[in-house]
Amino acid sequence: MRFAVSLISAIAAFTATTSVAADAQTTGLRRISPEQYRQIVTDVFGADIKIGGRFEPDRRDSGLLALGSAKISVTQTGLEQYDGMARNVAAQVIERRELIPCKPAATTAADDACATQFLGHVGKLLYRRPLTDSELKAQVGAANAGAKNLKNFYDGLELSLGAMLTSPQFLFRREVSEPDPVRPGQYRLDAMSLASKLSFLLWNSGPDAILMAAAESGELGTSKGYAKQVDRMIASPRLEEGARAFFSDMFAFDDFEKLAKDAKIYPLFSSEVNKDAAEETLRTVADLLVTRRGDYRDIFTTKKTYLTPILASVYGVPLPRTGLANGEPDAWVPYEFPKDDPRAGILMQISFVALHSHAGRSSPTIRGKALREIMLCQRVPDPPGNVNFTVVQDTTNPNFKTARERLNAHATEAMCTGCHKITDPMGLALENLDGGGGFRTHENGAPLDTSGVMDGVKFTNGAELGRVVHDSAAATRCIVNRVASYAIGQNAANSNATWLKTLEQDFIKDGHRIPDLLRHIALSEEFTRATLTQTAAADTAQGSSK
Amino acid sequence: MSPGSEGEARLMSVHIAKKAAVAALIAAMAAGVSPASAETRGYVVSWFTHGMYNVEGDCPGGINPPIEKQWVKDLMDIGKTKEEAEKLVMEALNGNRASYETIVNRGRVGDKWVNAYNNPQAVKDPQMTWVHSKQGIGFDLDGRDGPNSFEDPETGEKGIDNQMFRALGCINNLRAKPPLRSSDTEQWWYLIQDYQPAWLISITADDFKNDDAATITFQRALEHPSRDANSATRANMTYRVDGDPRSHTEIKGRIKDGVFHAATEQTLSMVGDLLVMHKLDLHKAHVRMKILDDGSIDGYIGGYQPWLQVFYPIGAGGNAFEMNVNHDIPGIYYLLKKHADAEPDPKTGENAAISAAWRIEGVPAFLVPAETPGKQQATNVSR
Numbered sequence: 001m002r003f004a005v006s007l008i009s010a011i012a013a014f015t016a017t018t019s020v021a022a023d024a025q026t027t028g029l030r031r032i033s034p035e036q037y038r039q040i041v042t043d044v045f046g047a048d049i050k051i052g053g054r055f056e057p058d059r060r061d062s063g064l065l066a067l068g069s070a071k072i073s074v075t076q077t078g079l080e081q082y083d084g085m086a087r088n089v090a091a092q093v094i095e096r097r098e099l100i101p102c103k104p105a106a107t108t109a110a111d112d113a114c115a116t117q118f119l120g121h122v123g124k125l126l127y128r129r130p131l132t133d134s135e136l137k138a139q140v141g142a143a144n145a146g147a148k149n150l151k152n153f154y155d156g157l158e159l160s161l162g163a164m165l166t167s168p169q170f171l172f173r174r175e176v177s178e179p180d181p182v183r184p185g186q187y188r189l190d191a192m193s194l195a196s197k198l199s200f201l202l203w204n205s206g207p208d209a210i211l212m213a214a215a216e217s218g219e220l221g222t223s224k225g226y227a228k229q230v231d232r233m234i235a236s237p238r239l240e241e242g243a244r245a246f247f248s249d250m251f252a253f254d255d256f257e258k259l260a261k262d263a264k265i266y267p268l269f270s271s272e273v274n275k276d277a278a279e280e281t282l283r284t285v286a287d288l289l290v291t292r293r294g295d296y297r298d299i300f301t302t303k304k305t306y307l308t309p310i311l312a313s314v315y316g317v318p319l320p321r322t323g324l325a326n327g328e329p330d331a332w333v334p335y336e337f338p339k340d341d342p343r344a345g346i347l348m349q350i351s352f353v354a355l356h357s358h359a360g361r362s363s364p365t366i367r368g369k370a371l372r373e374i375m376l377c378q379r380v381p382d383p384p385g386n387v388n389f390t391v392v393q394d395t396t397n398p399n400f401k402t403a404r405e406r407l408n409a410h411a412t413e414a415m416c417t418g419c420h421k422i423t424d425p426m427g428l429a430l431e432n433l434d435g436g437g438g439f440r441t442h443e444n445g446a447p448l449d450t451s452g453v454m455d456g457v458k459f460t461n462g463a464e465l466g467r468v469v470h471d472s473a474a475a476t477r478c479i480v481n482r483v484a485s486y487a488i489g490q491n492a493a494n495s496n497a498t499w500l501k502t503l504e505q506d507f508i509k510d511g512h513r514i515p516d517l518l519r520h521i522a523l524s525e526e527f528t529r530a531t532l533t534q535t536a537a538a539d540t541a542q543g544s545s546k
Numbered sequence: 547m548s549p550g551s552e553g554e555a556r557l558m559s560v561h562i563a564k565k566a567a568v569a570a571l572i573a574a575m576a577a578g579v580s581p582a583s584a585e586t587r588g589y590v591v592s593w594f595t596h597g598m599y600n601v602e603g604d605c606p607g608g609i610n611p612p613i614e615k616q617w618v619k620d621l622m623d624i625g626k627t628k629e630e631a632e633k634l635v636m637e638a639l640n641g642n643r644a645s646y647e648t649i650v651n652r653g654r655v656g657d658k659w660v661n662a663y664n665n666p667q668a669v670k671d672p673q674m675t676w677v678h679s680k681q682g683i684g685f686d687l688d689g690r691d692g693p694n695s696f697e698d699p700e701t702g703e704k705g706i707d708n709q710m711f712r713a714l715g716c717i718n719n720l721r722a723k724p725p726l727r728s729s730d731t732e733q734w735w736y737l738i739q740d741y742q743p744a745w746l747i748s749i750t751a752d753d754f755k756n757d758d759a760a761t762i763t764f765q766r767a768l769e770h771p772s773r774d775a776n777s778a779t780r781a782n783m784t785y786r787v788d789g790d791p792r793s794h795t796e797i798k799g800r801i802k803d804g805v806f807h808a809a810t811e812q813t814l815s816m817v818g819d820l821l822v823m824h825k826l827d828l829h830k831a832h833v834r835m836k837i838l839d840d841g842s843i844d845g846y847i848g849g850y851q852p853w854l855q856v857f858y859p860i861g862a863g864g865n866a867f868e869m870n871v872n873h874d875i876p877g878i879y880y881l882l883k884k885h886a887d888a889e890p891d892p893k894t895g896e897n898a899a900i901s902a903a904w905r906i907e908g909v910p911a912f913l914v915p916a917e918t919p920g921k922q923q924a925t926n927v928s929r
Contacts, residue, residue: 261775268775268780270774271775273775312783313782318784320784
């Protein structure tokens with residue numbers, strides 16, 4: 001408990017530290033996501049480091065966890081989890097002696113020089129900036145004290161590294177501003193903060209050595225130098241990691257962690273399917289938008305995807321296993337649904353239809369709401385608290401065999417009609433997919449009617465709905481808003497209407513290419529300048545510094 | 547969702563895939579299962595067990611006793627007193643090695659004690675009891691309604707030959723009345739799913755309700771069955787057909803009212819797994835397979851089978867098997883030998899085969915040819 005309290009105090013003090021230039025200010029603070037934690041550990045120490053434990057839940061704000069990350073701190077329970085993970089990671093790292101670039105004079109005693117070399121190197125990568133002299137001295141001091149007490153150099157190093165991994169300097173992305181020399185009176189992000197912000201946007205991880213060197217040398221402070229780095233990073237295959245992180249956030253795939261299906265009703269929806277469904281969509285999107293530099297809107301109409309044999313069984317399409325030895329995982333295989341197959345686009349993938357359904361039945365309303373809110377950035381009001389859902393929930397009523405019939409009966413209540421008009425037509429178009437992602441043409445023996453109208457445009461099935469969304473201006477506007485908000489860490493629609501309009505025009509002009517959109521955003525003043533964000537930890541820091 | 551609509555969904559998924567996946571269709575044809583104009587539906591076997599039909603009172607005097615009681619009787623047969631036998635059994639069950647060895651080596655060859663499971667004939671017949679009822683599932687293999695024949699409760703047909711059921715039907719853990727399953731085979735099936743290469747079935751017909759010229763094909767896959775969320779055999783998986791001719795039997799028959807029937811002089815052969823069936827050879831193979839509306843199949847295969855094929859997987863289990871599933875292994879040896887009813891040895895006159903029926907179920911699957919015959923998943927050979 002004392003440990004947790006002291007760390008929370010450290011977070012508060014973190015924003016008020018004066019380890020940067022005197023006229024610099026902390027203007028943003030965001031907790032790194034679980035995936036960013038994993039990615040940084042992988043980048044710094046290698047992919048074979050295992051990370052156990054559970055991360056604290058993130059908070060979704062304006063449709064994105066990335067925005068909520070600026071409004072969350074760390075609970076005591078969460079700190080215990082971070083501490084456990086840190087100790088575990090540190091132990092694995094220290095076991096791999098090849099990760100330590102020097103050898104101590106004696107393994108049974110402290111070694112100032114070797115500890116300084118190792119901790120200075122990894123500290124820079126973990127904190128996304130060089131450690132200050134006092135920070136490095138403190139870390140080395142902790143390692144030396146540990147080595148002395150435990151009579152083992154490596155044990156001391158492990159303790160110090162573990163502490164580093166629970167430091168707010170690591171767990172939080174801190175944005176520090178400095179006076180902008182080009183625009184007197186205004187502030188811009190300092191070079192290290194900018195490098196970090198750019199790297200998390202494009203690669204979902206901390207800056208690599210090249211980017212950090214550019215920040216240290218001042219290259220990042222020049223337009224030309226900064227653009228060079230942006231282009232390098234967008235051209236890198238690591239852009240896929242950034243794109244996957246963004247779409248995973250936008251599509252709310254964190255909800256898969258709490259998704260459960262009734263195995264009696266959906267026997268094919270096993271834990272493997274739960275695990276692979278989001279991956280299918282992320283691979284589809286990454287391949288289309290990053291690898292092939294395709295049109296964003298085509299995610300709603302594409303026939304191309306990636307499958308495992310287990311997922312193929314849910315779709316009811318043939319795909320032989322590849323993992324021959326027992327327990328060996330099957331490979332992901334590119335798959336294209338035939339032209340006459342009624343399925344197309346990510347709205348008809350398991351990740352969408354299963355995630356936005358109940359445990360034992362589909363839900364046109366939830367699907368329609370998800371489509372409006374996630375893909376079109378349109379807010380759908382929550383139902384009032386006193387609604388009677390009995391008719392909708394009873395799938396055994398012989399008078400209402402299909403969801404459409406049940407919803408029609410439900411919508412006779414005037415208080416429900418308005419919202420259901422917004423959501424249900426699109427959700428009903430996806431009724432060919434049951435709540436587990438399996439294809440069907442009938443429900444309870446009655447044929448499904450999947451026709452409808454969205455914003456005045458008619459469709460007859462899910463694939464045609466995908467085409468309508470593809471052509472929708474709202475979908476284009478939404479993705480621009482989402483990427484921009486994700487990049488700057490706050491809802492861009494609140495204060496950056498002109499910027500968003502420009503970005504949208506450029507996005508359309510460029511053929512709806514996500515890498516181009518990212519480039520426009522990264523090079524914009526809105527991205528590089530310091531923007532004060534209200535953060536939970538900053539609140540605490542303000543309070544404590546008074 | 548009602549069971550009916552779910553079934554339609556699954557059936558539809560097979561249809562969609564068949565229409566859509568030209569490659570799969572070509573593959574199925576290459577696997578030798580699809581004439582040019584007919585439809586072929588693929589299945590993976592999801593359940594396989596002895597064809598039992600137990601009813602109350604079918605074992606006069608009661609079913610065979612649990613193994614600890616049977617062992618006492620066995621030990622008394624080799625000269626132990628009741629007290630000695632009970633003491634040995636109790637000690638063996640509590641882990642006493644010497645007592646355990648006495649039970650295991652209760653066979654006698656000359657002046658030597660030998661392993662009873664490897665040498666069941668060296669053990670005195672424990673005289674286990676067998677089924678005496680008139681009801682039994684299977685097929686009329688010899689065209690006669692004799693004193694050992696059953697009447698099939700599903701079809702009403704008389705003259706049913708299923709001496710395997712008669713022999714094994716009074717062993718508690720093998721007893722079952724469909725649709726219930728015996729506890730023994732539930733365990734077997736649960737175990738083998740993860741390592742036995744799957745058994746595959748395909749049915750080719752123009753009309754799956756009524757067709758006088760349909761074909762059923764039995765084959766084996768390179769992959770073992772995959773499980774679904776209930777740990778049952780997953781539907782709609784894709785399997786590569788092993789080219790090994792030892793597991794390939796094509797049988798002509800007819801479909802009447804949605805049930806495939808075949809009565810042949812052929813041998814239905816499959817290579818299996820140690821735990822249930824090392825090798826299956828059903829001479830004069832018969833098939834009765836319901837093609838269900840939910841896309842699955844459920845039925846029986848039968849014929850005259852070398853009775854040692856039925857015994858081997860049981861005998862191979864040894865003492866652990868006896869303890870876990872309450873079988874007296876030499877007792878089963880004698881039951882099967884005693885009830886074998888076909889293929890007499892020309893010299894000894896002893897029957898080498900026993901009439902048998904096996905219950906078999908399958909769920910929809912895609913069958914494609916293997917690129918490399920013989921390259922298969924590991925099977926458990928540790929027993």
